[in-house]
Amino acid sequence: MNEKSRLPVSFEFFPPKTPEGVEKLRLVRQKLYALQPEFCSVTFGAGGSTQEGTFSAVSAILAEGVTAASHISCVGATRDAVRAQLATLKTMGVRRLVTLRGDLPSGYGLGGEFHYASDLVTFIREETGNDFHIEVAAYPEVHPQAKSPESDLQAFAAKVRAGANSAITQYFFNADAYFRFVEEVDALGLNVPIVPGIMPITSSTQLMRFSDACGAEIPRWIRLRLQSFGDDTVSIKAFGLEVVASLCEQLRAGGAPALHFYTMNQSVATLELCARLGLG
Secondary structure: OOHHHHOOEEEEEOOOOOHHHHHHHHHHHHHHHHHOOOOEEEOOOHHHOOHHHHHHHHHHHHHOOOOEEEEEEOOOOOHHHHHHHHHHHHHHOOOEEEEEOOOOOOOOOOOOOOOOHHHHHHHHHHHHOOOOEEEEEEOOOOOOOOOOHHHHHHHHHHHHHHOOOEEEEOOOOOHHHHHHHHHHHHHOOOOOOEEOEEOOOOOHHHHHHHHHHHOOOOOHHHHHHHHHOOOOHHHHHHHHHHHHHHHHHHHHHOOOOOEEEEOOOOOHHHHHHHHHOOOO
């Protein structure tokens, strides 16, 4: 294997809601483990609503001999609740956290003792020292709720200064946005790896829905091409593979430290992308 193909990869899963989903995800993980991921992360529902499922999936990954990262969010949470979560994760053997502000459950007023992800990072460091490797989120195309690009950059800087070790970005399809963001972070004197988050394209309707919800921009040419395929899923997947593989090549050529794949609990698209990139 040459040096170029050694780019580390990691995978994100969400906690299944049914016994069938649990078994399906187990099989998906077994296929993806062939790519020797640096770690696998599991998401945390709004307001911690999936905590039991998150911790169960994290435990299963650890039992399979793979490094697991648990998402942990703070909106609506108390210090005592987060302290208990950290103790549980530490006992389980988790050493990596993806630390987020998180979303409020619908119908839930503003509450809790933390306002920003940087507050949560500070609290974790105060409580646990360097027991955890802390990942935080980055938004190359600017967080949808940010007042301005500058305020968003400063919010990211606050997370790093609070003790974050590295960052994973929201997915994007414009490599220039990523490289500009990295340059802006470097200009602040913050030496932190920023790993691009990669979303395979397998369904145009799903991609449009997700992107509208999270503020990720789909370039017009990609959107129009996807719309032109209608219900032709074979063409959508082939086009998606070509577009995202090209993006990953640009990121690798530009010095991205790793790639983090949003798998949507599927294996095929991620496996195909990594094979195209020579990472298999």
